[in-house]
Amino acid sequence: MPQVVAAILCILLTGIIIKLLRQPQLITYLLVGMLIGPWGLGLVSDPELITRLGAIGVVLLLFFVGMETDASKLVANWKLAVFGTVLQILLSIGCVWLIGMWYEWSLARIILIGFVVSLSSTVVVIKLLQDNGLLNSKMGQGVLGITLAQDLAIIPMLIILGLFTADSINPEHLAKQGIGTVIAGALFGYIVYRKEIHLPFASWLHNDRELQLFTALSVCFGLSLITAWFDLSTALGAFIAGMLIGVTKETQWAHHNLESFKVLFVALFFVSVGMLLDLNFLLEHWAQVCFLVLSALITNTFINALILRMAKFSWHDSLFAGLLLSQISEFSFVLAAVGYQAHIITNIAYQLVISAIALSLLVSPLWINSGRKLLHWHQAKR
Template identity: 55%
Template sequence: MPNIVGITLLILIVALVLKILKQPHVIAYLIAGITLGPWGIGLVNDADLMNRLGAMGVVLLLFFVGMETDARQLARNWRLALIGTGLQIVSSFVLVFVLGHFLTWPFERILLIAFVISLSSTAVVIQLLQDKGLMGSRIGQGALSILLAQDLALIPMLIVLGVLGAGEVSDYTIIKQSLGTLLAIALFTFLVKARQVHLPLGQWLKGDKELQVFAALGVCSGFALISGWFELSTALGAFLAGMLIGAAKETQWVHHTLESLKVVFVALFFVSVGLLLNLEFLTHNLLVVLALVVLALMAKTLINTLILKGAAYSWRESVLTGALLSQIGEFSFVLAAVGFQAEMISDFGYQLALSVISLTLLVSPLWIGITEKIVKESD
């Protein structure tokens, strides 16, 4: 109970201060995690538990986004999703290859770091899009298309790193992931072509709020579980579940039923990210970390801006979307951990990666706000 009270009060106080400063709640959650963690006041030490609870936040967030997403509009952006994500990965590799050439890094480390910085944060970007009311805009749909393609790209990235660092990847795993991807594509195709979807029990649950909670959670977590069994992203399964619910007009009550749970678990996700930040390591290596954070934000903004401009977006839309995608994503923590276990990076490199990823997540809302002001002043 002291932990719950401490987390709640700290989030409330920091969020109120940042609201006065017109900053998004995401920053308050991250600051709360840093403060409460083992390198802060030490109130919360079970980072694994917070990570598991936070993972549910990402699942619920993508579930809600799926409900608000038009499958047909998303399908129209397939070129941007596939080509844009591919160009991001290639551009990141070229950038890291040049840096690694001067630092005499082995190829495995160059590839790992390129993969790490190429991903953006689905949770941060979607939260900011919702806060700014941009989810249905061209900027929001373009960013969402790229983010979903990045989630899918995580699978081949893990396979490649497994082959380079840990030997063989089992044929069984590859078959499961391939089959899961085909099923996800089939469901998405069905949602694009279907004019309306009818789900069983939708009308029966309309007036029963208690059963609605469990039914909504069952659909969301069930699809996430199936996606996870195929060793794909659980967030991807939740997103498809949300699209299915959104296509079924008789189940619109789901959105109101799970809204409060989504807020709580998304907050716990960002708190869990803040817990990872080692303040002692950051203090001793502050200049290096800050230099890498600025370099990552600037490079990713530039890369994404050029990609979106090439996809016939206006300069304004391209720059704003590029800034939205500038941070390093939460799935990069997974890639960094895989690289560390395979000895592609040292303990110092792993801690450096965690610090840079965490700080880009923390400062990206400020970076995006600065970019918006610059764009507005230039209009």
């Protein structure tokens, strides 16, 4: 109990300071995670607990993103989302390949690190778009489509990494994943086609907030378990579940009733990310970590800006969108862990990657705000 109280007070006090500095509360959660984690004050030192909290946070984050996503707009921007994401991944691998040739990295390591840096953080991007009133703008929808496509791209990324690491390819495993992908795609298509879906027994939920809450959470975790059974990402199931709740006529209460859960688990997830930062390792290898973070921010900014410029966006909008997409995604932790477990990267390389991902999430709001001022970009530009 004292640990919980201390953590809440840390979030409150740090949040007040961050608000006075006019920075996103995301920074608060990351800093508090670093402070109370195993390499800070040690208020929370159970690594298994950290992993579980992070996994639950990812599932719920994608659930809320799904609820706020307009499937028809995603379909309208499918060319930018799909081809932009593929181009982003290929260009990222190309940049890493240039570095890998110098250090004589294996092909598997080059592809792994290319995958890691190519993904942008959906929750950071959505939060910043919401704060700036840009989520429903043309640029905002383009950026959202790219981030969601990147999140879904983690599925083929994991399959590709599995091909590099497996002693032999398991046809049954690949078939299971393929069937799951087809089913998920069919459900997504059904949601887009129907646009409005009616839940059975919806009248029972009309005035019962408790049943509403547990119905939404059951749909979220139920579809997550189904996609997990098909050896796909649980986040994919949560995202589709969120879209399903979002288009169900009788569940317009979900946004209001679950808003507090959204705040709680967004905070929970990023606090768990902050806990992953080994401060001793960071201080010992600060030059390498800072180089990796700066390289990722610059590379992602200009690659994504180029992609949006090719999609006929103005240079101002393209560069600002590139800034929004500059950080490394929270899902890159999953790819890094897979690479480490498969011995594609060493323990030191894994710690470097983990530190670079977390630090990029921490400094990205400052990077975006600085770039925004340099571009003289404001909300009127849409």
